[in-house]
Amino acid sequence: MESNVLKPILAVYVALFVLFLYGPFIVLGILSFQQGPEGGPQFPIIEWSTYWYRHLFGMVPPSRIAPLPVGEALIRSLILAFMTMVTATVLGVMAAQAFRRRFRGAGVVFYLIVLGMMVPGVLTGLGTSLLANNVLDIERHWYTTAFVAHVVYTFPFAFLVMLAILNRFDSSVEEASWSLGVSPIRTFRKVTFPLIFPGVLSAMLFAFTLSFDEFPRTLFASGRDQTLPLAIYGTFSVEIHPNIFAFGVMTTLFSFALLAVYGILMGLSVRRAKKMAMQEEIA
Amino acid sequence: MDYDLQLRNVYKTYDNGTPAVIDFNIDVEKGEFIAFLGPSGCGKSTTLRMISGFETVTKGDLLIRGNRVNDQLPEKRPTSMIFQNYALFPHMNVRQNVRFGLEVKGTPKVEADAKVDGILEKLDLLGIADLATTRLSGGQRQRIALARSLVVEPDILLLDEPLGALDANLRKSIQNELKLLQHDLGITFVFVTHAQSEALALSDRIVVMNAGRVEQISPPRELYTRPSSNFVARFIGSNTIIPGTVQRDKDDVVTLDTAFGLLSGSNRAGHSASAGDKMSIVLPAEAVDLVPSDVDAAKIRADFGSNTIHCTIARLQIVGHIMQMVVQLENGEMLDVEGHVDKYRDRLKAGGTAFLAWRSAAATVIDS
Numbered sequence: 001m002e003s004n005v006l007k008p009i010l011a012v013y014v015a016l017f018v019l020f021l022y023g024p025f026i027v028l029g030i031l032s033f034q035q036g037p038e039g040g041p042q043f044p045i046i047e048w049s050t051y052w053y054r055h056l057f058g059m060v061p062p063s064r065i066a067p068l069p070v071g072e073a074l075i076r077s078l079i080l081a082f083m084t085m086v087t088a089t090v091l092g093v094m095a096a097q098a099f100r101r102r103f104r105g106a107g108v109v110f111y112l113i114v115l116g117m118m119v120p121g122v123l124t125g126l127g128t129s130l131l132a133n134n135v136l137d138i139e140r141h142w143y144t145t146a147f148v149a150h151v152v153y154t155f156p157f158a159f160l161v162m163l164a165i166l167n168r169f170d171s172s173v174e175e176a177s178w179s180l181g182v183s184p185i186r187t188f189r190k191v192t193f194p195l196i197f198p199g200v201l202s203a204m205l206f207a208f209t210l211s212f213d214e215f216p217r218t219l220f221a222s223g224r225d226q227t228l229p230l231a232i233y234g235t236f237s238v239e240i241h242p243n244i245f246a247f248g249v250m251t252t253l254f255s256f257a258l259l260a261v262y263g264i265l266m267g268l269s270v271r272r273a274k275k276m277a278m279q280e281e282i283a
Numbered sequence: 284m285d286y287d288l289q290l291r292n293v294y295k296t297y298d299n300g301t302p303a304v305i306d307f308n309i310d311v312e313k314g315e316f317i318a319f320l321g322p323s324g325c326g327k328s329t330t331l332r333m334i335s336g337f338e339t340v341t342k343g344d345l346l347i348r349g350n351r352v353n354d355q356l357p358e359k360r361p362t363s364m365i366f367q368n369y370a371l372f373p374h375m376n377v378r379q380n381v382r383f384g385l386e387v388k389g390t391p392k393v394e395a396d397a398k399v400d401g402i403l404e405k406l407d408l409l410g411i412a413d414l415a416t417t418r419l420s421g422g423q424r425q426r427i428a429l430a431r432s433l434v435v436e437p438d439i440l441l442l443d444e445p446l447g448a449l450d451a452n453l454r455k456s457i458q459n460e461l462k463l464l465q466h467d468l469g470i471t472f473v474f475v476t477h478a479q480s481e482a483l484a485l486s487d488r489i490v491v492m493n494a495g496r497v498e499q500i501s502p503p504r505e506l507y508t509r510p511s512s513n514f515v516a517r518f519i520g521s522n523t524i525i526p527g528t529v530q531r532d533k534d535d536v537v538t539l540d541t542a543f544g545l546l547s548g549s550n551r552a553g554h555s556a557s558a559g560d561k562m563s564i565v566l567p568a569e570a571v572d573l574v575p576s577d578v579d580a581a582k583i584r585a586d587f588g589s590n591t592i593h594c595t596i597a598r599l600q601i602v603g604h605i606m607q608m609v610v611q612l613e614n615g616e617m618l619d620v621e622g623h624v625d626k627y628r629d630r631l632k633a634g635g636t637a638f639l640a641w642r643s644a645a646a647t648v649i650d651s
Contacts, residue, residue, distance in 0.1 A: 180384030
């Protein structure tokens, strides 16, 4: 009786969830195949074409619509996301490692770290720029001020992921290693790190994706050269053409590719464990 | 005398001020099998962790082979630890686990191979050397942990409740293996347990701990026959403890005035006993005889002196050549008595009356 009522409600709920999650992307995806260069960013589709994809790569004759100025911005954003990922993950692992021992003021430090993801982004970005310009006399660039702002933002995510992983970590394997005469540094490298590696991957993924599409913190902090989200926003303020949609589809596919890499790396470590278990069954 | 391990006035106090170990003193000879025995929270594991270096010593001296190691890091100490959950490295197979300590030490490959094969062979692990540890049985994992620790040739092997996670049958067989292994290798074992049967079966000496303090350090047999404190008498074996007041102390036989009359036991622990002191008499279950009440009183007196207590037999069971009885004293207290089947077996019946009787040498007096 109960499930007769509940089931349809849950089904509708899931359908709505999927619709809101993928709907926008699907609409963008469809509109990216609009006819060009006359077709605009709205329905109906005049004629299906890959014009805007070719436009993206400069493979169409020049028209009144300028090519999307994102090439350099894309490279910048990728480099920035990579730098942020490495820094935030290293800091996150180290900080989470430190929190395994209860130290004086641990509570305060915890909230200070987590504050990085709570504070409104625009303010952080603005504050970082002001601090750099007026106090520290550092020029604003995507690789200076924006980088710092991104690390401050993504570090808490990496930290929290690692904290959750280390919380479930059985430290007696580390003690066992020490008691075999292995120094703490080597123990970390040979025992702890391989065991927390899946968590490290997750932290890296978080940091990379958060930095890659970060807008508010970058707005004031990136200086002269824009990152990808800023460059895209810049083109909105003039006029929107379906080439943006085509670009959106491309970047989304890129993100999926990234997830696939993550999945493969995870799968490899799981399969390794499985393989060893199988050897046992044969024997 | 050269000692492998010495603790001198060792204290451990946690940061919040809680004392965990209070004034621990012991000298352990090379090749001794020592058990720390006590209820959970008594400080036995903390002491073991201080020896391994995982916990700092708050006060006192910790010496291994004569060197003070208070400030030495765990990886520098010649100790190795076996954990209750085995703490095997899940990302390595059996051989890699065992080899790990040697590899990191930089032992030459040929030498390391020989050592690893040797210990795998000794512990009957060669057949599973290339398997993952994650799905092996508890007994196998236990042996892997032992192999991993022994291959680095520690001076002292520390074992923290190593049999706690095994089922009863396996526990017995691993117990025997451990004892043989220790005898074979001749290295010092320090073993923490809360199970007295393990401690009694394995160790040369037992350290009984309670609430952070050492209650008694004795060979297993002596813990039974000469408990030196109320706690040990209650904790070890199955003893009956009867409180009383000292009446006299003659040739180390102390006579107490108790609710059951004048009872005596020997003062083995050498407590000072002057008339009027409050002391207790400890009757080990297997040291007491049960005499039918129709036996001639003069004969009982001749055999046992005044050491008799009148009781009713509540239950009686003969298992092989052992009589197991539950008797009720006149004050209502029930107690277990165990003894060899003897000449009175036909005259002892459930529901009948009898005397509990013992020779003074079989009982011990302790401070109450």
